[in-house]
Amino acid sequence: MKKILLALALIGFNAQAEDVYVFPGYDDVGNEMPKKEIIYTLYTSRPCPLPIANQKNLKLADIYNLQRPSKGCWGIALEPTKSQVVVIGEYGSIASDLNLTNFARAKINGSGAYIIQGPAMSPEQYRANVKRYQDSLR
Template sequence: MKTMLLALIMVASPVALAETVLVEPGPGHMFVGDEFNARSAVEVLYQDRPCKLPVVNAKDMREYTTTAIAIQVKACWGRTLGGGVLRVFEDGSIKPAQENAYVVASVDKTGNAVVTKSIYDKNRYEPCTRKYQKGQWCQKGQD
């Protein structure tokens, strides 16, 4: 009985419902601890959602979404041997990127996310001073 209750609590806990994603760094989601709405991210590489495209290696790929394209498209992503990622779109186009260019975030079922891993050290950045960069971060001494 106790085991069943513990299993039920674990399944119902918010931690069990969290999803790990890679997102492009941006204002409000660049440094470890930053909290943001995952729906506002331009690129999201889902770690746990399977690829739904009819491609040969779909079983080794995961779902990818982007709001950088005007229309909703199906896409997937997969890791390369050299530390990169390939984004594969339903039209057959392929776009490479470096995995470490993205930050890792944990997203709850309501879309609230927290950055859990980032190559960006907040101590090396400061708010940008140029008007066109409002809300962005620049490396200290380079703005």
């Protein structure tokens, strides 16, 4: 009986879609993004697995520069638009020239497909962040 409950729990966990950001962005909302085109997958809810400073404030990233992804961590940079992203690779490489306006928001379904939901950050969200920052200076 315990094995059956465990199996059902695992099936239920895998059936849930997971939210991610993928780079490069992809405009084909509702369709699957080809995995071979993905350079970065930024997980929105998985914690950073690397032993680095401020690990608790970072999330898991997959970096596709080899046949299999390497693990990394990502976080939002400390700048007013909240669009700048920093990705740290498992060997300490840093990519700091990434912007959420260039990422797509996707869901990974139970079969592992990346289904595009829209932009990770819309131009409207970006402008609202800029306005909020400008208003805070007044």
